[in-house]
Amino acid sequence: MPQTPPKTAIDALVFDAYGTLYDVASVTAICDSHFPASGAKISEIWRQKQLEYTWLSSLMGRYQDFWQITAAGLRFACGALKLELSEETFRLIMENYLQLDSYPEVPAALEGLAEKMPLAILSNGSPEMLIKVTQHNGFNRFIKEVLSVHELRIFKPAPQVYDLAVRKLGVAKEKIGFVSSNAWDAAGAKAFGFQVFWINRFDRHPEQLDLPPDHEIRTLDQIPPLIF
Amino acid sequence: MPQTPPKTAIDALVFDAYGTLYDVASVTAICDSHFPASGAKISEIWRQKQLEYTWLSSLMGRYQDFWQITAAGLRFACGALKLELSEETFRLIMENYLQLDSYPEVPAALEGLAEKMPLAILSNGSPEMLIKVTQHNGFNRFIKEVLSVHELRIFKPAPQVYDLAVRKLGVAKEKIGFVSSNAWDAAGAKAFGFQVFWINRFDRHPEQLDLPPDHEIRTLDQIPPLIF
Numbered sequence: 009m010p011q012t013p014p015k016t017a018i019d020a021l022v023f024d025a026y027g028t029l030y031d032v033a034s035v036t037a038i039c040d041s042h043f044p045a046s047g048a049k050i051s052e053i054w055r056q057k058q059l060e061y062t063w064l065s066s067l068m069g070r071y072q073d074f075w076q077i078t079a080a081g082l083r084f085a086c087g088a089l090k091l092e093l094s095e096e097t098f099r100l101i102m103e104n105y106l107q108l109d110s111y112p113e114v115p116a117a118l119e120g121l122a123e124k125m126p127l128a129i130l131s132n133g134s135p136e137m138l139i140k141v142t143q144h145n146g147f148n149r150f151i152k153e154v155l156s157v158h159e160l161r162i163f164k165p166a167p168q169v170y171d172l173a174v175r176k177l178g179v180a181k182e183k184i185g186f187v188s189s190n191a192w193d194a195a196g197a198k199a200f201g202f203q204v205f206w207i208n209r210f211d212r213h214p215e216q217l218d219l220p221p222d223h224e225i226r227t228l229d230q231i232p233p234l235i236f
Numbered sequence: 237m238p239q240t241p242p243k244t245a246i247d248a249l250v251f252d253a254y255g256t257l258y259d260v261a262s263v264t265a266i267c268d269s270h271f272p273a274s275g276a277k278i279s280e281i282w283r284q285k286q287l288e289y290t291w292l293s294s295l296m297g298r299y300q301d302f303w304q305i306t307a308a309g310l311r312f313a314c315g316a317l318k319l320e321l322s323e324e325t326f327r328l329i330m331e332n333y334l335q336l337d338s339y340p341e342v343p344a345a346l347e348g349l350a351e352k353m354p355l356a357i358l359s360n361g362s363p364e365m366l367i368k369v370t371q372h373n374g375f376n377r378f379i380k381e382v383l384s385v386h387e388l389r390i391f392k393p394a395p396q397v398y399d400l401a402v403r404k405l406g407v408a409k410e411k412i413g414f415v416s417s418n419a420w421d422a423a424g425a426k427a428f429g430f431q432v433f434w435i436n437r438f439d440r441h442p443e444q445l446d447l448p449p450d451h452e453i454r455t456l457d458q459i460p461p462l463i464f
Contacts, residue, residue, distance in 0.1 A: 056284075061445065063291035064420050067394045068427045080444040088441035166295045192292055199296045213316035216308035217289065 016203055016222065016235050020179040021121055022155075024188035025131035028207055029118075029228075030108040030141055038104045042097045043086075050085045057081035059192075062132055062163035071161035073134040078105060106140040110147070111209070117228035118150040124236065128153040130173045130186075132163050153177065165196020185235065187228070195219040205231060244431055244450065244463050248407040249349055250383075252416035253359035256435055257346075257456075258336040258369055266332045270325045271314075278313045285309035287420075290360055290391035299389035301362040306333060334368040339437070343373070345456035350378040352464065358383045358401045358414075360391050381405065393424020413463065415456070423447040433459060 026032055032055070039054075040047025058081035065072055072080075079102060086093040121127055127150055131138055135156045142154055153176050157169050164170075174181050186202035188194045191214060194206040198219040206214075206221035207228065214220065223234055254260055260283070267282075268275025286309035293300055300308075307330060314321040349355055355378055359366055363384045370382055381404050385397050392398075402409050414430035416422045419442060422434040426447040434442075434449035435456065442448065451462055 057444075060288075060291075060420070063288075063295060064393060064424070064445065067291060067294055067391075068424055069395060070427055084441060084444045087444075163295075165292055167297060192288070196292070196296055199298055213312060216285075216312045216315075217292065 016185065017183060018125065018185040018203060018235050019183040020126045020128065020173075020177050021185045021187060021231070022128045022130045022173045022177075022202070024186075024190060024193055025129050025133055025138060025141070026108070027209075028187060028189040029110050029114050029129070029147070030145070031111050032108060034108060035101070035104060038101055042101065043089075043091050046089060046091060049089060050082075050091070053085035053088055054081045057084045066163045066166060071163075073158055074132050074163075075102075075134045075137055078102065106137060107144050108141050110145050111227070113227045113229045115145070115147075117231065118147060120232060122150040126152040126177060126179075128155055128173055128177060130155045130169070132157050134158055164193050165199065167196075167200045170197055170200035170202060185231075187231065191215040192217075194221045198222070205234070244413065245411060246353065246413040246431060246463050247411040248354045248356065248401075248405050249413045249415060249459075250356045250358045250401045250405075250430070251379075252414075252418060252421055253357050253361055253366060253369070254336070255437075256415060256417040257338050257342050257357070257375070258373070259339050260336060262336060263329070263332060266329055270329065271317075271319050274317060274319060277317060278310075278319070281313035281316055282309045285312045294391045294394060299391075301386055302360050302384075302391075303330075303362045303365055306330065334365060335372050336369050338373050338375070339455070341455045341457045343375075345459065346375060346378040348460060354380040354405060354407075356381040356383055356401055356405060358397070360385050362386055392421055393427065395424075395428045398425055398428035398430060413459075415459065419443045420445075422449045426450075433462070 023029055036047045036051040039050040043050060058078050061077045061080055129151055133156055135158055138154050138156055142148060155172055155176055157163050160168055181201040184202050185205060186197040187205045189207040189209055191206060191212060194204050195215050195217045198204045198221060204221040205223045205225060208224050209226060251257055264275045264279040267278040271278060286306050289305045289308055357379055361384055363386055366382050366384055370376055383400055383404055385391050388396055409429040412430050413433060414425040415433045417435040417437055419434060419440060422432050423443050423445045426432045426449060432449040433451045433453060436452050437454060
């Protein structure tokens with residue numbers, strides 16, 4: 009008799025924001041509109057520097073919020089590519105970050121999951137950034153808690169960031185499913201003790217950190233069969 | 237009457253190792269010999285992942301030594317490029333890290349500086365890696381202390397790493413000149429309170445971390461006129 013694989017016992021789901029729920033590809037399009045043919049390169053360097061600056065400022069003990077870090081990353085990217093970034097263009101590109109759309113499967117997936125358990129966002133984003141982009145997508149009706157690292161003044165993957173979700177949701181870490189498309193974030197969440205779903209949307213190579221996720225899937229709508 | 241600019245008062249010099257004293261470009265050549273035409277891409281991804289893993293493992297509180305992290309970075313780079321890395325090739329490429337040559341101006345520059353003040357290396361490298369590459373270049377006669385982050389179990393730019401040099405050299409941080417080609421390392425050293433010389437060998441764009449170095453120079457032989 010074929011055995012059904014045991015389901016993962018999860019009482020709450022916590023989602024990363026950028027790249028997981030919200031599609032950051034539109035950033036490339038707006039960069040391209042201001043700097044023709046350079047959009048892809050700008051957004052690649054920008055994202056890399058944005059992440060590096062979260063890690064570096066955390067390790068130095070010199071927190072700056074994610075809006076400042078995102079701005080610094082954009083300035084670096086344009087500077088490194090010898091592109092003149094006017095204050096007007098800077099403002100327009102940055103504002104795009106507050107109006108990111110979600111990936112196509114996300115609204116229906118969140119709606120279905122929200123009927124079963126509490127959902128939260130746990131992100132590096134500053135509170136204002138997270139509130140705006142979540143409102144823009146109308147996700148407030150699905151998401152119980154929008155949690156920012158800001159009150160801790162340190163970024164992922166510091167364990168105290170993941171612990172914020174435990175404290176705010178009142179759910180044991182073993183019963184929390186953490187969902188991220190960022191492989192390093194998935195590794196940090198696994199190190200902390202969450203049950204981890206790595207959304208590998210773009211067929212990326214897994215990190216070599218000896219912290220594999222519990223589940224590697226492609227889109228959010230693949231979560232329910234794993235837990236219900 | 238023309239004024240001579242004031243000299244920087246420095247009682248000891250502390251050098252980063254990889255990319256600052258030791259030329260990591262030979263890594264590209266050996267990767268290219270095993271994976272024709274892919275050497276540059278492998279070493280670019282490898283270096284990026286190596287750094288990322290130092291920051292990520294530090295923030296997670298899961299230190300692994302730099303040899304393990306360097307190995308993980310190499311495995312990631314080959315995996316991401318869909319290149320088959322045999323254990324034999326892995327071993328040969330990794331061993332190259334223990335035999336890096338210095339940049340051409342380094343031996344004479346260190347010799348001259350060592351006559352004036354104590355010199356130290358402060359590196360992410362594991363003690364064994366640092367001892368081997370320093371012996372390979374015969375720099376033990378110039379370098380008083382070879383300091384590794386290993387005893388602290390955290391990587392740069394955590395401030396306690398830079399403080400290790402203060403403790404081991406017995407020189408106040410304001411009187412230590414820190415020399416690195418890594419802009420983020422220079423920023424970390426500046427945040428800590430060293431006098432910082434950024435060796436911008438390859439005309440890189442400065443980091444946007446509001447921590448500019450005291451001096452931006454191209455090679456180590458430009459240090460003496462700034463301090464003597």
